[in-house]
Amino acid sequence: MFPLKSTLLSFLLTTSPAEGVNVKQLTDQSSGHMIGGMMDISLIQASHRRKVQAVDEIQTDASPCPGNPFLWKIIEDESGKHVGFGVGTLHFPSDLALTDDAYGSIIHAVEDSCGIYGELDLMDGMVAQELAGCVGDLNVEAAKIADIQDEDLRLSYENVSREFAVLAAGAGADAESIDIIHQQLLQLSLYSILSFITFSNTPEYEEYFLQKLFGMPPSSLDQTLLSLGRPNGGVEEVSTQCEILAALILPPEELNEAELRLALNQTFSGILNMYKCGDIDTFTIAQEMNFEQSMAGSEFMISLLDTRNEQMAAGIDEILKVSDDRVLFAFGASHWTVGEKSLDVLLKGYGYSLEYVPNYAKDDAEDLSNEECEVVFNSIDGVFDLIGVSNSTASTPVVSGDSESPSASPVSSPSKSTASPISSSDNTASPVSGGSSLNVFKASITPMLCAFGSMHLY
Secondary structure, eight states: OHHHHHHHTTGGGGTOOGGGOOGGGOOGGGHHHHGGGTTOSHHHHHHHHHHHHHHHHHSOTTSOOOOOOOEEEEEETTTTEEEEEEEEEOSSOHHHHOOHHHHHHHHHHHHTOSOEEESSOTTOHHHHHHHHHHTTTHHHHSOOGGGOOSHHHHHHHHHHHHHHHHHHHOTTOOHHHHHHHHHHHHTSOHHHHHHHHHHHTOGGGHHHHHHHHTTOOOOOHHHHHHHTOSSEEESSOHHHHHHHHHHTOOOGGGOOHHHHHHHTTOOSHHHHHHHHHTOHHHHHHHHHHHIIIIITTOHHHIIIIIIHHHHHHHHHHHHHHTOSSOEEEEEEHHHHHSSTTOHHHHGGGGTEEEEEOSOOOGGGOOOOOHHHHTEEEETTTTEEEETTOOTTTOOOSSOOOOOOOSOOOOOOOOOTTSOOTTOTTTTTOOOOOTHHHHHHHHHHHHHHGGGTSOOSOO
16 A cells, blocks of 8 residues: 555645645644654655656657746636636745746736635634644554664664754754754654655755754745735635545555665655746646556545545635636646646536636736725734624635734735745744754654645645
């Protein structure tokens, strides 16, 4: 069963926003969301790299690499009216995932929209806590480094985890402090350690790795977009993603040592570069290869992609029916184009078509005002709230954190290198050396690792 589960993980980069959960919102109870990092993408890379080699051959120097966004207009078929946008995301920071032009196009689409909806409403602290709570016990059942039977392989993982402990302890830390952190790492699920490894093997992610290690990950593209929603929300129930996370728990008896050896050298660079390239056709081919060659027809894959797509399409239709202004939907890229039940296909049944937009210029956008969207900016929570709707009375087609706010602010378009408006410290945190570093690590290690247990593609 393990190869089956591991093959999925590259696919997860474009199908779930769990990576984007702002761990700064989580309490100590959020250790549950850690789920031992069981959604880590690292294990997938062993099989992913083999499959993507074929796609790499497609992407030769002669192949196009336009650097375009995964962006579509949503057109109402009956009227021909442009009613919204679809954005296919990679759950990574926007400056890693997008070219400047692609980011600009998406921001112009944001300015041309009012509501912005993700898979989950990552701006809602209650959503993050619910996600944490539903998987709180999974780390207990998950395989740990100690469960690796091959002594040499186990030692390799112990050595790598100690390297992370040294890095987390900071310059000048004594051996005792390093040992304490190392023991904490050894108690984490193997998935969590594998995720550390894959992130550390990704050169593009180097500047963010310490932030990740200290539980202060940078805002993902999904978070950045949701923070600009006027208002924001989500179309999925937390329980849906929790069921997927639970299905991916890796117990000790399912360890595959051949996969574990390959995973020591795996990286996110391949899928990251493929997404940033912006060649949607090649990207779709790669993901469908993963689907067809690994888990096609399995009950789990149907739940991961097809069933969720059906729920998303219904949610999009429900929201558009009650929206007077354009709405933007930001979901993992694979949901839009991959499979016979992609959103591209399913939305046709609701009377909508997707029209690909390789470039959306500022002049193309109406640049809707906050007044037109009937929102005010909540400077405390860093989100836009519907005018006259409080937390206790808010009602939207999906879960939302809308609340009344006395202040207003124009929608901002942050540069890709800055944090989203709701997480001013996420991209600026830096570890403290010596003993203080140990305290920071001890306080953050459990909730932080929840961000590693994630699905990036779904």
